[in-house]
Structure formats: C-alpha cells, structure tokens
Amino acid sequence: MAKLTKKQKEALSKYDPSQQYSLEDASSIVKDISLTKFDASVDIDVRLGVDPRKADQMVRGVVALPHGTGKDVKVLVLCTPDKQEEAKEAGADYVGLDDYIAKIEGGWTDIDVIITMPNVMAKVGRLGRVLGPRGLMPNPKSGTVTLDVGKAVKEVKAGKIDFKVDKFGIIHASVGKVSFDPEKIQDNVQELINTISKLKPSSSKGTYFKSIHLSSTMSPGIKVDKGSIQGI
Numbered sequence: 001m002a003k004l005t006k007k008q009k010e011a012l013s014k015y016d017p018s019q020q021y022s023l024e025d026a027s028s029i030v031k032d033i034s035l036t037k038f039d040a041s042v043d044i045d046v047r048l049g050v051d052p053r054k055a056d057q058m059v060r061g062v063v064a065l066p067h068g069t070g071k072d073v074k075v076l077v078l079c080t081p082d083k084q085e086e087a088k089e090a091g092a093d094y095v096g097l098d099d100y101i102a103k104i105e106g107g108w109t110d111i112d113v114i115i116t117m118p119n120v121m122a123k124v125g126r127l128g129r130v131l132g133p134r135g136l137m138p139n140p141k142s143g144t145v146t147l148d149v150g151k152a153v154k155e156v157k158a159g160k161i162d163f164k165v166d167k168f169g170i171i172h173a174s175v176g177k178v179s180f181d182p183e184k185i186q187d188n189v190q191e192l193i194n195t196i197s198k199l200k201p202s203s204s205k206g207t208y209f210k211s212i213h214l215s216s217t218m219s220p221g222i223k224v225d226k227g228s229i230q231g232i
Contacts, residue, residue, distance in 0.1 A: 017223075019223065024186060026222045030215065031182065033219045038217075042180065042215075044172075044192065044212065045215070046209065056203045058164075059171065060165070062160060063161060064159060065176075065192070067187060069177075078120060090150040091157050098123075104127050113156050116145055118145055144156075161173060163192070185214075
C-alpha cells in the first residue's frame with residue numbers, strides 16, 4: 001500500500017472517510033480538505049440504479065446551476081456567416097465554420113463546449129471521431145444544436161452544464177469551486193439532484209440514487225447522506 005503524503009494525511013485528519021455527512025457538512029468539509037494552491041473544482045459523483053446498456057435507462061440532461069461552475073468556459077460556435085456576429089456578441093470565444101472544422105480535424109480541441117446549428121451538422125458530424133471521445137460533440141438534447149446560438153452561448157457561460165450517466169451508472173459533474181461559499185455548493189448540488197430525479201427512467205426498478213460523493217480536485221471523496229438532500 002502506497003504511503004500517504006503529508007497533504008493526504010492532513011486532509012484525512014479533518015473528516016472520517018467511513019462516515020456519511022449531510023450535504024451541509026460535506027459542502028464545508030470539501031473546502032477544508034482541498035489543499036491545492038489553485039482554486040480547485042468541486043465535483044460530484046452520483047451512482048444511479050440504472051443499466052446504461054439499455055437505451056431506455058440512459059440518463060442524460062442539462063441543468064443551469066444557480067451559481068455557475070466558477071469556470072471560465074471556452075465556447076466555440078460553428079455557424080453560418082449570418083449568425084457569427086450574434087455568437088460573438090453573446091460572448092463566444094471562437095466563431096467560424098470551415099476554418100475551425102479543419103483546425104479540429106488537425107487535432108485542436110482547446111475548448112469546453114461547441115455550439116452549432118442544425119443546418120451545418122452535416123459538416124460537424126464528420127468530427128465525431130475527434131469530438132465524441134472528449135464529450136465535445138454538439139447534441140440537440142443538450143441545447144448545443146440550435147438556431148438561437150446567442151441564447152445558447154449565454155446559458156453555457158452562465159453555468160448551464162450537460163451530464164450523462166457513464167457505462168458504470170455514474171454521473172460525474174462539476175458543481176463549483178472551493179472558493180465558493182458552502183451554501184452555493186449546496187444550492188448547485190440540490191439543483192443537479194432535482195434535475196436527475198426528474199429524469200428517472202420508468203423502467204428503472206429499485207433504488208434510483210445509490211450513492212453520492214463530493215470531492216475537489218486531488219482530494220479524497222466525502223460520502224453524502226442521501227437523506228439530507230431534498231427530492232431523494
């Protein structure tokens with residue numbers, strides 16, 4: 001077994017990894033055990049009682065976090081010339097079409113979200129091999145394939161995120177930064193859980209929310225008592 005570093009020992013002295021904590025307490029602890037020199041992300045892992053191999057149990061959705069993620073999200077808009085000014089005014093970091101498609105084909109993926117239009121998806125579709133594995137492929141269900149590109153850019157910049165259950169039945173999402181007040185972390189988690197709850201597949205039987213953990217970048221995970229979260 002690998003030896004614990006000084007920082008790991010310090011983090012573990014502040015809470016009990018075997019214990020479950022209320023969302024209120026976990027939101028404070030995750031700040032205390034984050035020992036990075038940078039403003040680390042606060043992440044949540046939600047294990048669901050679904051079988052993602054079955055199409056009718058795939059849980060995917062979007063949520064507008066009330067306090068955003070705290071990240072400076074880099075947005076690329078792939079659109080026709082008549083929409084480019086709208087995208088720029090809304091705050092898109094990069095705007096274009098053929099030039100950026102060629103750039104991505106060359107391996108460039110220094111972006112967080114791509115927004116595009118239905119009438120150019122035929123061109124964007126051929127980037128699936130590059131964008132798919134990175135979770136960057138635009139999708140109508142997440143609101144990133146739309147004619148209203150300006151609105152989509154503003155929503156993403158304000159803290160709208162999309163999430164999808166992985167092959168193990170877990171949803172991973174960022175719900176803020178350790179610099180956030182604990183109350184803001186709680187609000188963001190509650191909003192995400194509310195959204196996931198509404199997406200419960202009718203074919204999913206038994207316990208829907210199996211477990212919930214909060215962590216920050218490079219910190220250990222904190223078990224959250226499901227009973228402390230509304231809507232579970």
